[in-house]
Amino acid sequence: xxxxxxxxxxxxxxxxxxxxxxxxxxxxxxxxxxxxxxxxxxxxxxxxxxxxxxxxxxxxxxxxxxxxxxxxxxxxxxxxxxxxxxxxxxxxxxxxxxxxxxxxxxxxxxxxxx
Amino acid sequence: xxxxxxxxxxxxxxxxxxxxxxxxxxxxxxxxxxxxxxxxxxxxxxxxxxxxxxxxxxxxxxxxxxxxxxxxxxxxxxxxxxxxxxxxxxxxxxxxxxxxxxxxxxxxxxxx
Numbered sequence: 327x328x329x330x331x332x333x334x335x336x337x338x339x340x341x342x343x344x345x346x347x348x349x350x351x352x353x354x355x356x357x358x359x360x361x362x363x364x365x366x367x368x369x370x371x372x373x374x375x376x377x378x379x380x381x382x383x384x385x386x387x388x389x390x391x392x393x394x395x396x397x398x399x400x401x402x403x404x405x406x407x408x409x410x411x412x413x414x415x416x417x418x419x420x421x422x423x424x425x426x427x428x429x430x431x432x433x434x435x436x437x438x439x440x
Numbered sequence: 441x442x443x444x445x446x447x448x449x450x451x452x453x454x455x456x457x458x459x460x461x462x463x464x465x466x467x468x469x470x471x472x473x474x475x476x477x478x479x480x481x482x483x484x485x486x487x488x489x490x491x492x493x494x495x496x497x498x499x500x501x502x503x504x505x506x507x508x509x510x511x512x513x514x515x516x517x518x519x520x521x522x523x524x525x526x527x528x529x530x531x532x533x534x535x536x537x538x539x540x541x542x543x544x545x546x547x548x549x550x551x552x
Contacts, residue, residue: 330482357539359539361542366544367544368528368542368543368544368545369483369528369542370542371539371540371541374539376537376539384539385541416482416483418482418483422536422537423532423536423537423538423539423540424470424471424532424536424537424538424540426488427485427488428473428475428485428488429473429475429483429485429540430485431482431483431484432482433481433482434480434481434482
């Protein structure tokens with residue numbers, strides 16, 4: 327049982343380049359999330375999808391777009407990367423936004439923008 | 441924002457001792473959750489306590505919730521070196537439909 331799978335694990339981008347972070351879950355969860363983690367800042371929510379077909383902005387959505395491709399997959403796109411987007415990105419999923427079993431997290435994507 | 445704030449930011453104890461971490465939040469909640477993060481890994485869900493519960497146990501973990509003070513504590517008893525990690529509390533709105541907001545975490549070091 328893979329849980330939440332994120333690809334790639336590491337990426338270096340040049341300023342202005344674009345890329346898509348992929349996330350897939352195999353637990354039949356309804357809700358999926360993208361967080362970023364910066365030193366001393368904890369986790370901050372970028373976007374989330376409470377159910378298939380819906381997406382909503384989180385605390386720090388600027389510079390990002392998301393696609394809930396189907397129930398399993400939720401991708402995060404950086405259209406024009408900036409050094410301020412250097413971070414570790416985590417995808418997570420759950421039965422519902424405050425479901426009884428909590429969130430299952432992927433292992434993260436470490437992104438550096440130079 | 442109803443972001444939880446953990447206290448202390450860092451804690452260092454000897455193996456076998458108990459570790460206590462605290463979390464304060466700002467607005468009414470549906471539940472409060474605690475997560476662990478080992479270095480370089482994703483977060484792992486530890487325990488959830490509902491707003492109408494005051495205390496919950498899971499193995500060596502004990503969580504308390506005081507909604508009048510808007511605070512929670514996580515106690516790890518008889519700590520082990522393997523408990524070394526960062527611990528985060530997370531809360532959401534009282535409707536249950538809003539995503540979790542995480543605090544900045546407590547970094548726990550257990551020295552063998």
